[in-house]
Amino acid sequence: MTKPIFFNAQHSPIGAFASFTLGERGPKGGFGHEIGKPADQNVYIGLENSEQEDVFDMLPFYGAPDGVLANYTPEEIAKQSKVTKTFSEGEIDRDYHPCIDTWHAGDLSFRITSPVKKIPDPAQASVAQLMDTLLPVVFVDITVDNTECDKPRKVCFGYGSTDSQKDFALHYLQHHHKDMNSLNGIGSGRNLAIVSCNGPKDPVHARVGFEIETLLTLKEEPTTSLGGCAVLVATVEPGVEKTLRFAVCFHRQGIVTSGMDASYFYTKWWKTVRDVASYAVENHERLVMEWQMPDTNLLIVKQLSANQNFQLTHAIHSYYGSTQLLQLEDGKPFWIVNEGEYRMINTLDLVVDHAFFELIMNPWTVRNNLEAFAETHSYYDQVSSPSNPKTLLDGGITFTHDMGVANHISPPQYSAYERPFLTDCFSYMSCEELTNWILTACMYISSTNDSDFVNHRLGLLKECLQSLVNRDHPDPKQRNGVMKLNSSRTQGGAEITTYDSLDTSLGQATENIYIAGKCWASYLALEKVLRDANATDEADLAATQAELCAQTMVASIDASSNLFPAIINTTTPHPARIIPAIEALVYPLFTGRKDALSFDGKFAAYLKALTQHLQSILQPGICLFEDGGWKLSSTSDNSWLSKIYLCQFVAREILKQSASDKADAAHVGWLTSPKNTYWAWSDQIIAGVALGSKYYPRGVTSILWCLEGDL
Amino acid sequence: MTKPIFFNAQHSPIGAFASFTLGERGPKGGFGHEIGKPADQNVYIGLENSEQEDVFDMLPFYGAPDGVLANYTPEEIAKQSKVTKTFSEGEIDRDYHPCIDTWHAGDLSFRITSPVKKIPDPAQASVAQLMDTLLPVVFVDITVDNTECDKPRKVCFGYGSTDSQKDFALHYLQHHHKDMNSLNGIGSGRNLAIVSCNGPKDPVHARVGFEIETLLTLKEEPTTSLGGCAVLVATVEPGVEKTLRFAVCFHRQGIVTSGMDASYFYTKWWKTVRDVASYAVENHERLVMEWQMPDTNLLIVKQLSANQNFQLTHAIHSYYGSTQLLQLEDGKPFWIVNEGEYRMINTLDLVVDHAFFELIMNPWTVRNNLEAFAETHSYYDQVSSPSNPKTLLDGGITFTHDMGVANHISPPQYSAYERPFLTDCFSYMSCEELTNWILTACMYISSTNDSDFVNHRLGLLKECLQSLVNRDHPDPKQRNGVMKLNSSRTQGGAEITTYDSLDTSLGQATENIYIAGKCWASYLALEKVLRDANATDEADLAATQAELCAQTMVASIDASSNLFPAIINTTTPHPARIIPAIEALVYPLFTGRKDALSFDGKFAAYLKALTQHLQSILQPGICLFEDGGWKLSSTSDNSWLSKIYLCQFVAREILKQSASDKADAAHVGWLTSPKNTYWAWSDQIIAGVALGSKYYPRGVTSILWCLEGDL
Structure with a gap:
């Protein structure tokens, strides 16, 4: 088969009814929560060009400008922009596995890690085991190979909404009146956070504003958060390879159902998305390693054909996007698989x-x-x-x-x-x-x-x-x-x-x-x-x-x-x-x-x-x-x-x-x-x-x- | 001036950042919550034709079929439908006041009552006073004059979403595993309820399904709730005039802000939208009467010109739609007016x-x-x-x-x-x-x-x-x-x-x-x-x-x-x-x-x-x-x-x-x-x-x- 590259895949925590969906060209992926379709957001993943400052080579996962419903293609946007241009399709490769999905383009690698782990029976498991399995997070690693380049290069990961009225306000995770500067990243209301897991040696700057082009070329860090576009920007020094890590965190508090009252099981341990983000930052190294391999040898040792393997991998990704582990009022688990688009x-x-x-x-x-x-x-x-x-x-x-x-x-x-x-x-x-x-x-x-x-x-x-x-x-x-x-x-x-x-x-x-x-x-x-x-x-x-x-x-x-x-x-x-x-x-x-x-x-x-x-x-x-x-x-x-x-x-x-x-x-x-x-x-x-x-x-x-x- | 009829007006509780917006032709109104624009829903308000059974004369506040984003006009829909037709514009009149907005068409009157009341200082007021002012509800009265007709006629009030994936599931308020049949009406997730305030003598049937035409002509009450359209249907006997009353209830639980933690002030008394609905049903007669007059004589006794009066009335409606009374973690009030579309x-x-x-x-x-x-x-x-x-x-x-x-x-x-x-x-x-x-x-x-x-x-x-x-x-x-x-x-x-x-x-x-x-x-x-x-x-x-x-x-x-x-x-x-x-x-x-x-x-x-x-x-x-x-x-x-x-x-x-x-x-x-x-x-x-x-x-x-x- 011709190797498929540009298809949406769901990348999901277990039981969070959430997905960082990515792969279809255009503003067709993003961070979906309790919906039976992609979130239709712009996702910005790019690396500054090795020759042209303030010009970014981007993966083609964006299109319509933020806040505008018109359905622009990445190519149309690129024509209008002097800042962003998409990699040509021939430059982009993809490795798609059950737990890991990686895009390679030029000196950039972008990898999403999502768990395929056995959930221990809550009636018997330790809290620690459950937390490490049910953490409502997917991890993102961005590797930049700048070893052949003598200039510092900026790398970015962000997103923009095409429907600003239905989404919550973007903001800086740094900014909480009672918890200033403990986290670094982007929040959207109380349900989504993209947190930097990198230490102070690898500074990452969160930026919120109206359009990606402006945010990528700012010379000073913004202090305000008006606008429907958010991006995390870091700089990779000349001559080095560097990996930056982020956690995409989902959370919904309180009772989430009608007809019968239930809340997410993970709220036993994490009351807010900030709690989730803190846990992700503290444990990212260990968890990414643990999550990179599926929790069943069946998926590792079996010799399926490439066509079979693709279908099984794709099906598992979509399965987890529909899973939802709730707890009833007595604290007992209530396992749900939602029926895809029909929910x-x-x-x-x-x-x-x-x-x-x-x-x-x-x-x-x-x-x-x-x-x-x-x-x-x-x-x-x-x-x-x-x-x-x-x-x-x-x-x-x-x-x-x-x-x-x-x-x-x-x-x-x-x-x-x-x-x-x-x-x-x-x-x-x-x-x-x-x-x-x-x-x-x-x-x-x-x-x-x-x-x-x-x-x-x-x-x-x-x-x-x-x-x-x-x-x-x-x-x-x-x-x-x-x-x-x-x-x-x-x-x-x-x-x-x-x-x-x-x-x-x-x-x-x-x-x-x-x-x-x-x-x-x-x-x-x-x-x-x-x-x-x-x-x-x-x-x-x-x-x-x-x-x-x-x-x-x-x-x-x-x-x-x-x-x-x-x-x-x-x-x-x-x-x-x-x-x-x-x-x-x-x-x-x-x-x-x-x-x-x-x-x-x-x-x-x-x-x-x-x-x-x-x-x-x-x-x-x-x-x-x-x-x-x-x-x-x-x-x-x-x-x-x-x-x-x-x-x-x-x-x-x-x-x-x-x-x-x-x-x-x-x-x-x-x-x-x-x-x-x-x-x-x-x-x-x-x-x-x-x-x-x-x-x-x-x-x-x-x-x-x-x-x-x-x- | 030519009397304006077809313009959106916000009809809002005080401090709930919510609005039942209505008046623009097409699917341009509906139940908006924490958004800076109308909800763009179909709103169905109609009365069965006095001569043709199962044909409804509707106010023109709908258009796109539910779940479809295409922007049909009411006239285009009507052409496709044998069940719904809109009143001609000449048949429709509107009385627009600060607390009351009433449409009259044929034998149908549709009135929304929303409060223009002084909020007593929470530091001094009684709970009862506060509850009666801050109840996150607007009331709807539908009066049918069937005195000249010798047939029973059905009357309906409902709505449909044009974006089913971003809304919560419609359901019957009757159906809660721990509270069956205590309420009668329609719920949408945990944030919205339209409850019937009418007693068993005036039966109202809640129906949920895919399209208004089917729901209006059902001969048996449905038991299931799949679909993006919901409607309340009642029958008015021959030769009588009857008024049916509903409460549109808004609610959002828990902490609703980021950056600093705050929840809605009304959650002190109402933990869920069902609590709100129960209070509305119990107190609707008294509250509608109290809410029909503004709480300041300025709006009653002042002789403004018609043009001035219209603008002041319109401004007050929009003002309340932006109000949001929260409480901080210590329970103290935090008064917010949101800045319209900019929020x-x-x-x-x-x-x-x-x-x-x-x-x-x-x-x-x-x-x-x-x-x-x-x-x-x-x-x-x-x-x-x-x-x-x-x-x-x-x-x-x-x-x-x-x-x-x-x-x-x-x-x-x-x-x-x-x-x-x-x-x-x-x-x-x-x-x-x-x-x-x-x-x-x-x-x-x-x-x-x-x-x-x-x-x-x-x-x-x-x-x-x-x-x-x-x-x-x-x-x-x-x-x-x-x-x-x-x-x-x-x-x-x-x-x-x-x-x-x-x-x-x-x-x-x-x-x-x-x-x-x-x-x-x-x-x-x-x-x-x-x-x-x-x-x-x-x-x-x-x-x-x-x-x-x-x-x-x-x-x-x-x-x-x-x-x-x-x-x-x-x-x-x-x-x-x-x-x-x-x-x-x-x-x-x-x-x-x-x-x-x-x-x-x-x-x-x-x-x-x-x-x-x-x-x-x-x-x-x-x-x-x-x-x-x-x-x-x-x-x-x-x-x-x-x-x-x-x-x-x-x-x-x-x-x-x-x-x-x-x-x-x-x-x-x-x-x-x-x-x-x-x-x-x-x-x-x-x-x-x-x-x-x-x-x-x-x-x-x-x-x-x-x-x-x-x-």
Whole structure:
């Protein structure tokens, strides 16, 4: 591939719902806090030219003058400016890793370090461990190689806002009436600080004003702070190489949510952004060293292809930008992953996908999510047949799609998303969310052997089984293992799936081959947990349902093509072929049911048929785009990378299909297309364009690639 | 005049730095919090058509669909919508008063009530009194006259955001996990709530979703809150008239400032916006009644012309939108008036102008400002002659231009605004701010007889006198009463005046006839305070300086024209003629020096010359625009309404000049020109266009008009 350079990446602390986003040309990055998009600020990174005094070579991350909304390009600005000019693109290189992102241009290197660390369980960890992991900071190192130059050269790092009215006042960190001169840097209100970590031997000057050109060429340090542009300026002496270090600090005080009261967990230790900045200054050397390596060997020793590695790295960056660790009024942690541009809270159909990553990094967050759904965001419903919606049958417990949106916790038993009366987007996902809670819980149990959780939630797990069985049919004689009934919450509408924006091939829940697969995997997972807990009757019921489900699916195969239909048992067969027919095969691997994946075991027919199905549909014109990228449904151009990653893993690891690099190259091509690079990692790509689920956390399903061969 | 209807007005609680701004057509109003401009939201106010079900006649305060930045007009939206259509403009009338602003259209009346109340001194007032004044709420009443209609009709009030990412999640106030169903309405994050004050007999339904059309025509109440549009909907039965009441509640918790820590004063009583909403619901009947009348008879009994009345009303609305009452860490009040679009804090050259209003309404806030400047935002400088800037002479104490910007308190001894090395905008105003503190202090003393303040600040008042004298010249022999020396803070630049964006006729401080007038008034005011305090030597010095100053000014009159020059003693006389030569005459009236305004007293020559000056320059081509509006300087098209108001008062009340309505009509014309109506009241009008000091508090100098004849 052509090495991608100019794409936004999120650089984020863990759990601060914050990102220093950088990489897209123009005023398209900056310091975003609790938003589902880049902050659209000018970011100024530059080095004085070795020959021309007061002329700066800049990285191209700025455009519109500060305070002006017009959308100038860096080139247009440069034409107007005698002070700043951008490096030519050929001069700029970039090294992009999970914890480190570095730009090189001329004698300048600019590096952002952000943590990929395991969060110790707050119930057991020391405060010191937690502080070093949850510090709401990303570090910036700027290295200037001035060894070949006989002049002092200034180097700068700063930013400007393109919407001064919605931002808080820029000011000097030096200036606090009760704490003068203890910090050196730039503040913006109480939520952001860029602090110099350098000692008095390496003087750094903070400057605030109206425009970057003036600030860079000042001959005296300003004392006032009016204006929407701020920059830190230092001088590198002739003949030396020097590294300057800064910490970008985020903070939000007090209760930050509505609907239910919660504050950031880090406010236990840091009451203000100045506290954060002080800690960063004191500990920067140690922390930057610790943060430069990810906290899991999986990301270090695995030999992924370059295309795989790029996607995994990119996904991890976006994931952390959506994380938000809060504390409830009792001080207990409340782990949230926000849903990218949509900012929905702990969307359960993402939780199940994120679990592969979290069970490696922070298993306690998985239990935290499971318990939160059980406590506040579960509900009981009834069910009914699409053909007879008014006759309500016994349903059972299930879980909401999400727990709210944009820092608003939705009320008990309700999501922000789901609405009645609908048959497509925004309808209920009652059955899929039930499988998602079951599968996440069983993966958690299998991964951690947390007997306390099993003991505490055994009753709920049994209820989940009964609820899932009832969604097949409350009458045992009418069961075939597959979900056939809609929740009464739809009020006559129809349940949908996580693939809410696709056509019915993946959007309709009842009798969907994708949902059927998840039911099958849920029964298998429940059978294991319940049998281990000596709940033999329930385990037997689960086993029966799994077998019924597999039989029904295999029986649905279209005899003429040997392919699974997207929707089974329709009188008029749905024409779509879908890759996610294989998706649920991932779960037996992580719920202690590897036995079910044996090609000569109980489900051999199902596995062989899925292998045949996948081989047949991974063809141009069916489930491959022209560029070789995977097309989840043959009847929709909307394809989701997070799910492609998961299905790629299933194809290779379980169905033993070989993989060419062509698909990965195509997927990298989607992410690095200029149409999409503003949004960092995005999920929903419609014919090559990110049109939904942008700036999204879900791509960490690619962590599965690191496990291939080891399971 | 043609009655103005469609102009933005701020409707604000007292001291909450918040405004429900409404009146400009399109998505140009809404709920602004700590910003210096309208919030640019869609505001939906409408009544179901008497003949067509599910068709709403709307006031035209919306445009761009929610979440979309495109700038649609209401007419364009209406074309696309079968649900909403705007009333035709001829159907809409508006009654605009200081406390009440009412739109009438068809059978709909929409009224906003905002307080114009005296804030009792927190050091003495009861909590109940303070709460009823400082409640961060404006009330909305919607009256529907359905007496002539035989159908039930729905009525709605709501809003939508045009920038969903920068706003907080909309939600139902009913939904708080620990406080379900105690409130009914719409919340946005933790900072805004629109609560229904109506009882269960008048059901109001809160709805949140993506677009107003869908929400208005829902047949079932939604349970979820995804989307950027929220609306409250009620039904008025056939044949009745009904009034529905809502409270728009603002709140910001915790410390809200940087540089120095302060929180909103109202957080003493209301910890959250829900607390505010509860208080509003409980007390709405009483408070709306109390708030409907201003707390000063001046605004009720004074017979101003319609044009005057409009300007005073408009100015008061904008003033309150800039007010912000905070508390410091010790719980003591910190009164702030923000500087309109610039958001600078307590700009001292505005404080002196606002004092006319505040000494009527809330004298304690004037002392609060004076003490704050004395404690933290004063400094000592040296001075030097423009002709010999490097020779520094004794200066003295003076005060900063402001105390910070946009919730950032600037460091001790420094403003956010003033910078060294300059000769125009953003230079220091050291001498003018000294006169502003002196004049404000002496007006405060004269108005309140606060002997505690005099005792506490007598030393400072003496220092101020010496500092002002030194800015004439430290050497008594070289004094002529006029400011001639620049502050060393300018570092070789030149001091400016509050008229920072005008040319040198009003922008240059040294030897400016406007500043000279303020020095004269300051000496007179100080003489009185010091003599009353038995500081006879200092009082004599002040008296001498006042006389010297007047003599110098009178001596500067251009013999050929009998006019004052703008800048005196220049070798090449400045060609400008300026109205503010008369401005400082206002101060003797309010500092107990009415004696100095006698036409047969000590300053008769000065007064007669100013009368002659004013008469001569208030002519088209000199200091009148073609439309009859006042032009402060003959050499600049930039004219400032707040200062015009003040000088109109001086002209009539002190110089006994008759006033025609033509100027007032012209000034109303400026404010109500479609170019300017977005910005509510604005100060700097350049040839009819508001190009600076928009959305501004300073117009309350027009309160002086209510005092004419009574002083």
